[in-house]
Amino acid sequence: MDVKVTTTLFRLLGDEARLRLLRLLSQERLNVSELTAVLGIAQSGVSRHLGLLRDAGLVSEEREGGFTFLRATPDEHDACLGPVWSLLQARFDAAGADAVVREDQARLRQVLRQRRDNAATHGGATGSGRRQFVPGRSWAAWSRGLGLLLPRHTVVDLGCGEGFLTLEIARWAAHVIAVDRSGPVLERARELATRRRIANVEWRLGEIEQPPVENGAADIALLSQALHHAEDPRQALRAATRVVREHGRVLVLDLMAHAEEWTKERLGDRWLGFDADALREMMTDAGLVEVQVAPTDDAGAGSFGVLTAIGTRPATRARGK
Numbered sequence: 145m146d147v148k149v150t151t152t153l154f155r156l157l158g159d160e161a162r163l164r165l166l167r168l169l170s171q172e173r174l175n176v177s178e179l180t181a182v183l184g185i186a187q188s189g190v191s192r193h194l195g196l197l198r199d200a201g202l203v204s205e206e207r208e209g210g211f212t213f214l215r216a217t218p219d220e221h222d223a224c225l226g227p228v229w230s231l232l233q234a235r236f237d238a239a240g241a242d243a244v245v246r247e248d249q250a251r252l253r254q255v256l257r258q259r260r261d262n263a264a265t266h267g268g269a270t271g272s273g274r275r276q277f278v279p280g281r282s283w284a285a286w287s288r289g290l291g292l293l294l295p296r297h298t299v300v301d302l303g304c305g306e307g308f309l310t311l312e313i314a315r316w317a318a319h320v321i322a323v324d325r326s327g328p329v330l331e332r333a334r335e336l337a338t339r340r341r342i343a344n345v346e347w348r349l350g351e352i353e354q355p356p357v358e359n360g361a362a363d364i365a366l367l368s369q370a371l372h373h374a375e376d377p378r379q380a381l382r383a384a385t386r387v388v389r390e391h392g393r394v395l396v397l398d399l400m401a402h403a404e405e406w407t408k409e410r411l412g413d414r415w416l417g418f419d420a421d422a423l424r425e426m427m428t429d430a431g432l433v434e435v436q437v438a439p440t441d442d443a444g445a446g447s448f449g450v451l452t453a454i455g456t457r458p459a460t461r462a463r464g465k
Contacts, residue, residue: 152200153228156196156200156202157228157232159193160244161183161185161193162193162197164183164244165179165183165194166197166203166216166232166236167232167236167239167245168182168183169203169214170218170232170236171252172215173206173213173214174213174214174255175212175213175214176190176194176212178255178259179194179214181254182248182251183248183251184251198214202216202217203215203216204217218232218233243406243409243410246404246406247404247406247407250404250448284312288312288315291316292316295363297317297318297363297364298317298320298321298363299313299317299320299362299364299365299366300320300321300322300355300361300362300365300366300384300387300388301313301321301323301368302323302352302365302367302383302384303323303324303325303367303368303369303370303373303374304323304330304333304347305324305329306332306333306336307330307332307333307334307336307345308336310322310337310345311336311340311342314337314345315342319346320344320345320346321345321346321357321362322345322346322347323349323350323352323356323357324347324350325349325352327349330347352367352370352374352384353376353379353380354383355383355387359386359387360386360387360388360389360390360392361388362387362388362389362392363388363392363393364388364393365384365385365387365388365392365393365395366396367381367384367396367397367398368396368397369398369399372399372414372416372417372418373412373413374414374415375414377415377418378426378429378430381394381396381429381430382430382431384430385430385431385455390457390458390459390460391457391458392457393456393457394427394432394454394455394456394457395452395454396427396451396453397440397450397451398418398423398450398451398453399416399417399448399450399451400420400439401417401418401419402416402417402449403416404416417451418451420439423437423451423453424437424453427453428455430455431458432455432456432457432458433457433458434455434456435453436455437451437453438452439451439452
């Protein structure tokens with residue numbers, strides 16, 4: 145036994161991030177971007193961990209269609225690493241109820257679903273069984289193209305976060321009012337807008353249940369992945385209805401009802417999503433009409449399906465009529 149090599153190996157396996165990487169790569173072949181999305185670790189950190197695991201013979205690379213994929217390399221016949229892999233696999237199998245593992249699994253399902261969707265959108269597989277690469281096709285380009293077909297509306301983005309969606313809206317909107325409860329988060333959003341030279345966004349600090357926005361100020365109010373963070377979703381929907389003018393629209397994108405309790409502690413979620421009937425009832429109770437609610441994707445493909453809902457603020461009836 146080479147004591148130095150053994151010590152290095154077990155020191156390598158004493159890191160949580162590297163164990164999470166190995167567990168994922170023992171299930172699926174993934175690229176660095178996909179691993180970054182699942183683990184929530186910076187790409188530089190993922191690459192560093194992968195380099196160490198690769199040097200130890202625990203991970204290998206495969207190139208396909210211009211992409212580099214990683215996979216674990218368990219070999220039960222390897223005199224040195226075979227017993228290590230047996231131990232690791234037993235621990236991986238026993239960790240199914242761990243909150244971190246469940247979170248990784250949920251994100252992995254999302255990543256794999258997105259990969260399938262991209263493959264279908266980009267022409268599926270070629271005759272060799274490999275994914276076809278089609279330059280220029282992207283959901284970002286598609287959404288920006290659709291945005292150019294819309295009127296130059298004023299939009300209120302309630303719960304804007306760091307502003308990624310806000311700045312996409314700003315590409316086609318006349319004016320955007322972005323509201324978030326966190327001052328530091330808004331500051332990062334402002335900095336991003338400055339870097340992208342986007343000047344038609346007004347950033348305001350406030351709660352989505354009581355946004356600092358005038359009545360009837362906007363054509364559209366957006367709540368994107370904000371309701372499940374709201375202390376009072378009903379009040380947030382009433383506020384969204386208040387800030388749009390007559391015939392204005394309220395657009396909601398949020399999680400379908402799920403059972404992932406760990407999201408409350410790790411992500412700060414207050415609600416485990418919403419079912420379609422409950423969301424429709426809340427929007428109607430907020431005073432919206434012509435409410436439509438539909439899933440945007442297949443919830444069966446992962447834990448976090450998404451609902452899209454839209455409603456219209458009706459015209460106020462004139463007195464005496």
